[in-house]
Amino acid sequence: MRISTSTIYDSNVAALNQQQARLLHTQQQIATGRRILTPADDPAASARALEVSQSDAANTQYADNRNAARHTASLSESVLQSVTRLLQDVHATAINAGNGALSNADRKTLATDLQGRLDELGALANSTDGIGNYLYSGFQGRTQPFVNTAGVMQYQGDDGQRMIQVGASRRMAASDSGADIFMRIKNGNGTFVTQAATANTGSGIASLGLVINPAALLTGNSYQVTFTSATTYDVTNTTTAATVSTGNAYVSGQAISFDGIQFDISGAPLVGDQFTVAPSTNASLFKTVSDLISALNTPIAAGNAASSAQFTSSLNRALNGLDRGLDVVLTVRASLGSRLREIDALQTTGEDLGLQFKQTLSQLQDVDYNQAISDLTRQQTSLQAAQKSFLKVSDLSLFNYI
Amino acid sequence: MSIFAAGVSALNAAQAGLATAAHNIANANTPGFNRQEVLLGARQAQNTGAGFLGQGVDVSTVKRVYDEFLSGQVMQEQGQSNYLTTYYTQIKQLDNMLADSNAGLTPALQEFFSAANGVANTPESQAARQTLLGSAQALVANFQSLNQRLTDINNSVNGQISSSVTTINGYAQQIAALNQNIVRAQATFNGQPPNDLLDQRDQLISQLNQEIKASVIKQSDGSYNVFIGTGQSLVVGDKAFTLRSVQSLSDPAKLEVAYAGSGGTTTRLQQSSLQGGNLGGLMTFRDQSLDAAQNALGRVAMGLAGTFNAQHQLGQDLRGALGGNFFAQPVPVVNNNTANTGSAVIGASVSSYAALTTSDYSLRFNGGTAYTLTRLSDNTVTALNLSTPQTVDGLAISASGTPAVGDSYTIRPSVNGARDIALALTDSAKIAAAAPMRTGEALINAGTGKISAGTVNAPPPVNGNLQALVSIAFTSANTFTVTGAVPPVVGAVSYTAGAPISYNGWTTQISGAPAAGDTFTVSINNNASADNRNALLLAGLQIQNTLEGGTASYQGAYAQLVSQVGNKTREMEVTSLAQAGMLRQTVQAQQSLSGVNLDEEAADLLRYQRAYQAAGKAMQIANTMFDTLLNLGR
Numbered sequence A: 001m002r003i004s005t006s007t008i009y010d011s012n013v014a015a016l017n018q019q020q021a022r023l024l025h026t027q028q029q030i031a032t033g034r035r036i037l038t039p040a041d042d043p044a045a046s047a048r049a050l051e052v053s054q055s056d057a058a059n060t061q062y063a064d065n066r067n068a069a070r071h072t073a074s075l076s077e078s079v080l081q082s083v084t085r086l087l088q089d090v091h092a093t094a095i096n097a098g099n100g101a102l103s104n105a106d107r108k109t110l111a112t113d114l115q116g117r118l119d120e121l122g123a124l125a126n127s128t129d130g131i132g133n134y135l136y137s138g139f140q141g142r143t144q145p146f147v148n149t150a151g152v153m154q155y156q157g158d159d160g161q162r163m164i165q166v167g168a169s170r171r172m173a174a175s176d177s178g179a180d181i182f183m184r185i186k187n188g189n190g191t192f193v194t195q196a197a198t199a200n201t202g203s204g205i206a207s208l209g210l211v212i213n214p215a216a217l218l219t220g221n222s223y224q225v226t227f228t229s230a231t232t233y234d235v236t237n238t239t240t241a242a243t244v245s246t247g248n249a250y251v252s253g254q255a256i257s258f259d260g261i262q263f264d265i266s267g268a269p270l271v272g273d274q275f276t277v278a279p280s281t282n283a284s285l286f287k288t289v290s291d292l293i294s295a296l297n298t299p300i301a302a303g304n305a306a307s308s309a310q311f312t313s314s315l316n317r318a319l320n321g322l323d324r325g326l327d328v329v330l331t332v333r334a335s336l337g338s339r340l341r342e343i344d345a346l347q348t349t350g351e352d353l354g355l356q357f358k359q360t361l362s363q364l365q366d367v368d369y370n371q372a373i374s375d376l377t378r379q380q381t382s383l384q385a386a387q388k389s390f391l392k393v394s395d396l397s398l399f400n401y402i
Numbered sequence B: 001m002s003i004f005a006a007g008v009s010a011l012n013a014a015q016a017g018l019a020t021a022a023h024n025i026a027n028a029n030t031p032g033f034n035r036q037e038v039l040l041g042a043r044q045a046q047n048t049g050a051g052f053l054g055q056g057v058d059v060s061t062v063k064r065v066y067d068e069f070l071s072g073q074v075m076q077e078q079g080q081s082n083y084l085t086t087y088y089t090q091i092k093q094l095d096n097m098l099a100d101s102n103a104g105l106t107p108a109l110q111e112f113f114s115a116a117n118g119v120a121n122t123p124e125s126q127a128a129r130q131t132l133l134g135s136a137q138a139l140v141a142n143f144q145s146l147n148q149r150l151t152d153i154n155n156s157v158n159g160q161i162s163s164s165v166t167t168i169n170g171y172a173q174q175i176a177a178l179n180q181n182i183v184r185a186q187a188t189f190n191g192q193p194p195n196d197l198l199d200q201r202d203q204l205i206s207q208l209n210q211e212i213k214a215s216v217i218k219q220s221d222g223s224y225n226v227f228i229g230t231g232q233s234l235v236v237g238d239k240a241f242t243l244r245s246v247q248s249l250s251d252p253a254k255l256e257v258a259y260a261g262s263g264g265t266t267t268r269l270q271q272s273s274l275q276g277g278n279l280g281g282l283m284t285f286r287d288q289s290l291d292a293a294q295n296a297l298g299r300v301a302m303g304l305a306g307t308f309n310a311q312h313q314l315g316q317d318l319r320g321a322l323g324g325n326f327f328a329q330p331v332p333v334v335n336n337n338t339a340n341t342g343s344a345v346i347g348a349s350v351s352s353y354a355a356l357t358t359s360d361y362s363l364r365f366n367g368g369t370a371y372t373l374t375r376l377s378d379n380t381v382t383a384l385n386l387s388t389p390q391t392v393d394g395l396a397i398s399a400s401g402t403p404a405v406g407d408s409y410t411i412r413p414s415v416n417g418a419r420d421i422a423l424a425l426t427d428s429a430k431i432a433a434a435a436p437m438r439t440g441e442a443l444i445n446a447g448t449g450k451i452s453a454g455t456v457n458a459p460p461p462v463n464g465n466l467q468a469l470v471s472i473a474f475t476s477a478n479t480f481t482v483t484g485a486v487p488p489v490v491g492a493v494s495y496t497a498g499a500p501i502s503y504n505g506w507t508t509q510i511s512g513a514p515a516a517g518d519t520f521t522v523s524i525n526n527n528a529s530a531d532n533r534n535a536l537l538l539a540g541l542q543i544q545n546t547l548e549g550g551t552a553s554y555q556g557a558y559a560q561l562v563s564q565v566g567n568k569t570r571e572m573e574v575t576s577l578a579q580a581g582m583l584r585q586t587v588q589a590q591q592s593l594s595g596v597n598l599d600e601e602a603a604d605l606l607r608y609q610r611a612y613q614a615a616g617k618a619m620q621i622a623n624t625m626f627d628t629l630l631n632l633g634r
Helices: A005-032 A043-097 A104-125 A178-183 A285-297 A305-365 A369-394 B002-026 B068-097 B105-121 B126-188 B195-211 B277-313 B533-543 B554-594 B598-632
Strands: A146-149 A152-155 A163-167 A170-173 A192-196 A223-227 A232-237 A242-249 A255-258 A261-266 A274-279 B036-042 B057-064 B214-218 B224-228 B232-236 B242-247 B255-260 B266-268 B333-336 B345-350 B361-367 B370-375 B380-385 B390-392 B395-400 B408-412 B437-441 B470-474 B479-483 B500-503 B506-511 B519-524
Touching: A005 A369, A005 B554, A043 A104, A043 A163, A043 A285, A043 A305, A043 B105, A043 B533, A043 B554, A104 A146, A104 A178, A104 A285, A152 A178, A152 A285, A163 A305, A163 B105, A163 B533, A170 A305, A178 A285, A178 A305, A192 A305, A232 A255, A242 A255, A261 A274, A285 A305, B002 B036, B002 B057, B002 B598, B057 B195, B068 B126, B068 B195, B068 B214, B068 B277, B068 B554, B105 B126, B105 B533, B105 B554, B126 B195, B126 B224, B126 B232, B126 B242, B126 B255, B126 B277, B195 B214, B195 B224, B195 B277, B242 B266, B277 B533, B277 B554, B333 B345, B345 B408, B380 B390, B506 B519, B533 B554
Parallel strands: none
Antiparallel strands: A146 A152, A163 A170, A192 A274, A223 A232, A223 A274, A232 A242, A255 A261, B036 B057, B214 B224, B224 B232, B242 B255, B255 B266, B333 B408, B345 B395, B361 B370, B361 B408, B370 B380, B390 B395, B437 B519, B470 B479, B470 B519, B500 B506
16 A cells, blocks of 8 residues: 555654553543543543532531530530439438428428529529520520529420431431420329328328329319218319219228229328329429428428328428439430430441442542553553654655665 | 657656656645646657657646545545534533532532531521531632633633634635636646646635535536535635624524625524534534533522522521521523514523423414424423413413514523522521421420421411411310411311421421310520521431432532533543544545655656656767768768
C-alpha cells in the first residue's frame, strides 16, 4: 500500500497524543488518589458515590444527634437521681415520725426539716440545662415549670416531649414532661383511695385495699362505709346514691369487699364514723410532702384515739404517696437508662454503618494504587517505544542517498 | 529532423516531470493538496513507407490524483468528527464543573441539613439557628454559582455560534469566488483542469464541513452547488447566501441561525436542520445537554425551596408567629414567541414538585380554547382545553386574554430555579422550629389516656382555626365531646384508642383508657422555645424522596444530573474517539492515493533527470550525425 509522507507524521502524532493523554490520566489518578476524576470516568459509580456520601453524612449527623440526646438524658438522669435520694430521705423521716415515742415538739422539728427538703424538691423540679432552659417544662423551655402559688405548687409547663432523630428511622424522646414526673402520681393504690372522715371519733384506720375484680370496678363510682354501731356498717354508692349492703358485721382487720373492691378497716370505729372509697386521683409529690408536713405540725392530743388514728392515716397516706412517687421517678429513670443504653447500641451500629459507607465510597471512587502504578509503568514504556520508533521511521528517506 | 524534434519533446516532457515532482515536494505539507502527475502521450508517428517512425512525446495534461468518493468520505467523517468533538469539548465543561463530589453542591446540601438537625436538637439556641441561616446562604450561593457557570457556558455557546456563522459565510464567499475562477480557467485553457484551484475549493468544502455538514452537487460547467444541513443552499454557482445569527423567537437568551435577505430581512432556518460540524455540535449540546443540566439543577433548587417552604409554613417561629417562606421561591418561566400576534397571557405555576420533570414545554394555540402542549424532552403531545387551568406534569397552566391561532409559548418550569433561589429569612428567630399547636391532658385525669404531640395537616396554608383552643372531654370510657372545633362538632364522638382525631387542621391520637370526666386539650403553643417538632420534620426532608415522582431525594436528583452529564460525556468521549479513529483511517486511505510520498518523488526526480540526460544524449547524437553530414563535403 502506498503511504503518503504526511500520514507517517500525522498518525504518529495522533498516537503519541493519545498515549500522553492516557498517561496523564493515570498520573492524575495517582496524584489525587481518586479513580474517578470526573463523572464521565464512571457515571454510574459517581452518582452512586453521591448517594452513599449523603447516607454517610446523614449517619454522621445521627451520631451528633445521639450526643445531644445523651447529653440531655444524662442531665435529667442526674437530677432525678437527686430526686430519688431526696424522696428516700423524706421516706425515712416519715417512718421515723411514726415512732410513738416522739413528742409533738419532735414532730415539729421533723416538719421543719422536711420543709427544707420540700424547697429542695421544688428547686430540683425547676432544674435547667445550665443555659437557662428548664428541663421539665415541656415545650416551654424558658418558662419556669413549677411555681408556688399560695402554698400550692402549680405546673406552668405543658405535656410536650422533645424528640431527637437518633437513627434513620428512630426518633427518641429527649425530654420528659414535669407533669408526668412530679404531678401525675395516682394516690391510694392507683385505682381507688380509701380515707377516714376527719370527723371520725373512733380509731378505725382503712387499709389501701386492692382490686379483686377489675371488670366490675369499671364503674369508677365512689362509695361510703358508714358505721351504724361499733360492730356493724352499711355501704352506699355515693355516685348513684344506691345502697350496696346494710348491717354488715365489723371485725377489725377483716376484708370488706364490694364491686370488685377489697380493703379492711382496723381499730375501733365508733357509731357515725365514715370511710370513703373513691377512684384514685393525681396528687403531686409536692402535695404529698406538704400534707406530711402539715400532719406533723398538727399536735396529737394525748390519749385521744381519734387524733392518733388520723395522724397514722396521714402518715400512711404520705408513705404511700412517697412510694408511688418514687415508683414514678424510678420508672422515668429506667426509661432514661434504657434510652442511654439504646443510644450506645445505636452508636455501635452507626459506627459500623459509617465504616461500611466509607468502604463503599472508597471502592467506588478511590484509586487502586497497585493497578494505577502498573498501568503508569506500562503506558510509560509504550510511549517511550512509540517515541523511539517514530524517530527511526522518520529518519528513513531516499533523499539521504541522493 | 525528427530526432531533434523528438529530443526536444523528450526534454520538455522530462522538464514537466521534474517541475511536477518539485511542485509535489513543495506542497507535500499543504493541506488539501492532491499530488499531481504528468500524463504523457506518444506523438503521431510519421509514415515513411518503411513503417511508422516515432516523433517524440507530448505532455497531454497534468492531472491531480484525486478520488471524488474518497474525498467525499473524508469530508463526511470530518464533519461528524468535528460535531462529536465540539459536543465533547462543550459537555466536558459540565463534566468538570460537577467533577469533585467533595466540593460543590453535595457538601453544601449536607451542611445545610446538618444545621437543620442542629436546630432540631437545640431549637432554643440562637447559635444553632444562626448556623442554619448561614449554611442556607452558602447553599443558595452554591446553586447560584453553579447556575452562573451554566449561563456562562450558554453565553460562550452563543459566541461560538456567531463566530461559526461568520466562518461559514467566509467559506461560502470563497467557494463562490473559486467557482467563478474555475469555470473561467477551464473555459480559457481548453478544459485543462486548474488543479490547484480545484484543490483549494475542495479544501474549503472540507473546512466548511468542519463547521457544518455540507453536501456538494457538481455542475456540468465545473462549479459546485453547496447545501448545508438538510438541504439549505449555501452556494449556487458564483452566488453565496449569507447566514446571520439572530435571537431566538422563543428564548431571547439563545442565538439561532437565519438567512440574511436583502435589506436586513432575515429568514429563519429550522434549527434542527443544522446538523454536523462545530455548529451542529454546539446546537445539539445546547438543546440536549446544557438546557437539560440547567433544568435539572433548577429543579433541585426549586424542589428544595418548595418542599422546605411548605413544611416551614406549617411551623411556628420563636416569637409565636406562623412560619413564612424560608427560601424565596423560584417560579416557572413562560416565554411568548416574539412572532405571536395574539395578546394571551399564559400562566404556569408548580402544583407538585414530585411530578415536575426537567423538560421544557411548548404550548401552541389551535383556536377556541384548545391548546397543544408538547413536552420537548420526548415530544409527548397533550391536548389541553385551557378554558380552566389544567395540570400537566405537576405544572398548573392557565390562559387569559385573546390568543391568535398559531401563537406559541415556551414554558420552562425549572430553568431559573438555581438562579432565583434565595434566602427569604434574615432573622434567625423566624425559623419555624416549633409546631403552632400543642396538646395537653388535664392534671386531674383519672384514666390512663395519653394524647400524642399532634401534627399540623399538610399542605399549607394552615387552617385559620389551627390555634383555637379545642377540648376533648370524655363523657364515658368510649365517647367524648369536642368543643372549639370549626365547624362545631355536635354530639358525642366514639373513641377508638390510637385512632387519628383531626379538627381545625391538626391531627392527634389518644391512646390508653381514658375515664369519664377526663379532658384533653389542643391549644396555641405559646412560649414554645424548646419545641422542635417542625425542625425535626424539616431536617427529615433530607432523606425524603420528594422529587422525581417521589423516587429521589434532593441529593438523589442532583446525582441523576451528575450521572446524566457523566454518561453523555462518556458517550461523547468514546464516540468522538472512535470517530477520530475512523477519520484517521479514511484520511489514510485518501492520502494513500492522493498524498505526496517524498521517496516516490525522489525516485521521480531521478527518473526524469535520467530521461532529461537521455534526451540530451539523443540530441547530442543527432548533432554528431549532422556534423558527419556537414563534414562530408570537405
